[in-house]
Amino acid sequence: MNYHWNWGIFLEPVKSGDETYLDWLITGLGWTLAVSLTAWLLALTIGIAVGALRTTPSRLLVGLGNVWVELFRNVPLLVQMFLWFFVVPEFLPRDWSLWVKQEMPAKEFVTAAICLGLFTSARIAEQVRAGVGSLPRGQRDAALALGLTLPQAYRQVILPQALRIVIPPLTSEFMNVFKNSSVAFAIGVLELTFQARQMQEDSEQGIETYLAVTLLYFICAFTANRGMAWIEARTRVPGLIARSG
Amino acid sequence: MIEIRNVSKWYGHTQVLANASTHVAKGEVVVVCGPSGSGKSTLIKCVNGLEAFTQGTITVDGISVGDPKTDLPKLRARVGMVFQHFELFPHMNVLQNLALAQVKVLGRSQEEAATRGEALLDRVGLRAHAAKFPGQLSGGQQQRVAIARALAMDPICMLFDEPTSALDPEMIGEVLDVMVELAQEGMTMMCVTHEMGFARRVARRVVFMDHGEIVEDAPTGAFFDAPASARAKAFLSRILHH
Numbered sequence: 001m002n003y004h005w006n007w008g009i010f011l012e013p014v015k016s017g018d019e020t021y022l023d024w025l026i027t028g029l030g031w032t033l034a035v036s037l038t039a040w041l042l043a044l045t046i047g048i049a050v051g052a053l054r055t056t057p058s059r060l061l062v063g064l065g066n067v068w069v070e071l072f073r074n075v076p077l078l079v080q081m082f083l084w085f086f087v088v089p090e091f092l093p094r095d096w097s098l099w100v101k102q103e104m105p106a107k108e109f110v111t112a113a114i115c116l117g118l119f120t121s122a123r124i125a126e127q128v129r130a131g132v133g134s135l136p137r138g139q140r141d142a143a144l145a146l147g148l149t150l151p152q153a154y155r156q157v158i159l160p161q162a163l164r165i166v167i168p169p170l171t172s173e174f175m176n177v178f179k180n181s182s183v184a185f186a187i188g189v190l191e192l193t194f195q196a197r198q199m200q201e202d203s204e205q206g207i208e209t210y211l212a213v214t215l216l217y218f219i220c221a222f223t224a225n226r227g228m229a230w231i232e233a234r235t236r237v238p239g240l241i242a243r244s245g
Numbered sequence: 246m247i248e249i250r251n252v253s254k255w256y257g258h259t260q261v262l263a264n265a266s267t268h269v270a271k272g273e274v275v276v277v278c279g280p281s282g283s284g285k286s287t288l289i290k291c292v293n294g295l296e297a298f299t300q301g302t303i304t305v306d307g308i309s310v311g312d313p314k315t316d317l318p319k320l321r322a323r324v325g326m327v328f329q330h331f332e333l334f335p336h337m338n339v340l341q342n343l344a345l346a347q348v349k350v351l352g353r354s355q356e357e358a359a360t361r362g363e364a365l366l367d368r369v370g371l372r373a374h375a376a377k378f379p380g381q382l383s384g385g386q387q388q389r390v391a392i393a394r395a396l397a398m399d400p401i402c403m404l405f406d407e408p409t410s411a412l413d414p415e416m417i418g419e420v421l422d423v424m425v426e427l428a429q430e431g432m433t434m435m436c437v438t439h440e441m442g443f444a445r446r447v448a449r450r451v452v453f454m455d456h457g458e459i460v461e462d463a464p465t466g467a468f469f470d471a472p473a474s475a476r477a478k479a480f481l482s483r484i485l486h487h
């Protein structure tokens with residue numbers, strides 16, 4: 001391999017401007033974290049709600065939940081990113097449409113966070129539905145028999161158990177959010193992947209650039225994994241042996 | 246207290262309750278028995294509206310369960326229920342299990358609920374286990390906690406669906422003792438059970454079901470000594486000689 005290694009490149013200034021390449025990557029990491037964490041909060045909230053709705057006795061709610069899930073999981077994420085960015089604003093009422101296109105602050109960031117959040121919410125909804133479904137039916141009966149309303153039964157009895165069960169699949173979703181956030185570069189979010197491409201072109205040190213970015217993504221996903229493992233350990237119930245039925 | 250009149254229920258084309266009628270008066274204990282699949286669980290779950298029924302009426306303390314205007318959570322809060330598989334909430338400790346509905350449904354304070362919960366744990370002999378989780382208790386202990394949890398709501402009547410049939414034989418007695426004591430204190434009880442010794446001791450009447458029908462509804466003595474139907478005779482001889 002005839003390559004001129006230069007690990008010092010990160011501290012060198014960029015061609016035009018007084019930043020270093022490291023500054024670019026740090027900015028990129030910041031946007032990656034911002035998009036990922038915002039999307040994750042959105043995904044958790046909506047995903048748990050939609051997943052729970054899909055297990056209620058109401059056919060209408062189940063149907064709506066199913067539509068939601070199918071909608072977001074059958075279209076590639078990159079295409080969804082473009083849809084949210086280029087297509088959705090066109091279908092908003094005129095005033096809103098203008099506002100989104102011309103005045104919305106951090107338009108790329110907001111669009112990417114919403115898109116990734118909703119996409120991930122469909123996947124979480126699927127896992128939450130399975131988690132609730134794996135609980136014995138008697139748990140719901142017991143909660144209702146005590147006089148709890150159905151929402152109270154979900155809040156106090158069903159979801160606390162179902163969410164504990166789905167922590168392992170949620171962990172990989174959380175890691176996926178960081179990895180999937182790289183798609184946001186396509187609509188111009190200045191996140192890690194975007195910065196990496198820019199640095200590669202500017203510095204012509206592509207290998208160092210992508211190795212560094214790989215390491216940064218790895219650290220994000222790995223930290224997410226350890227964080228979830230910590231939550232799993234903290235919420236473990238003494239003496240609980242899974243019973244399904 | 247509990248009035249069941251001409252109740253029928255279908256799952257699609259299969260009829261699981263056929264024109265069932267019976268009642269439980271205040272302070273009375275009625276035992277429901279019958280072969281597996283005869284509709285006992287379905288019937289008892291209709292009483293507090295956990296299962297809907299297709300025809301007929303059920304009233305509890307004068308309130309119609311099938312009436313869409315009835316506030317079912319409010320009614321259920323006054324009707325205790327004990328399940329075959331205990332159904333304690335595994336993510337809460339024993340005292341939290343007892344306190345949850347007292348706080349969320351009856352609006353009691355945490356302290357009130359804990360005091361009441363501890364008194365009931367005392368009564369079922371489990372005061373020392375208040376901080377344990379259900380998974381750390383034996384089946385018999387769990388079922389006694391489940392009974393205490395139902396009693397914590399100060400119910401006007403209690404429903405039991407095979408409370409001892411998931412228990413190892415050596416634990417059945419401790420649960421039946423609690424139930425007998427309750428009966429002797431005058432609690433209104435509808436019990437699905439095959440514990441015929443319990444039935445003989447405390448039941449006023451025995452209801453025998455088969456294929457969704459109430460085949461017999463007789464005073465306890467008469468039911469055991471001279472069952473009227475061939476089906477009840479066959480059932481009794483099977484259950485008493487197993």
Ligand SMILES: Nc1ncnc2c1ncn2[C@@H]1O[C@H](COP(=O)(O)OP(=O)(O)OP(=O)(O)O)[C@@H](O)[C@H]1O
Binds near residue numbers: 261279282283
């Ligand atoms: N969700 C359901 N869909 C269709 N059929 C059902 C459903 N639930 C119960 N059944 C049927 O209803 C009948 C009565 O069931 P039920 O559980 O009330 O019987 P049981 O007398 O309590 O029996 P066991 O002694 O086994 O508990 C059974 O034939 C059962 O197969």
Ligand SMILES: [Mg+2]
Binds near residue numbers: 285286287406407
């Ligand atoms: Mg049953």
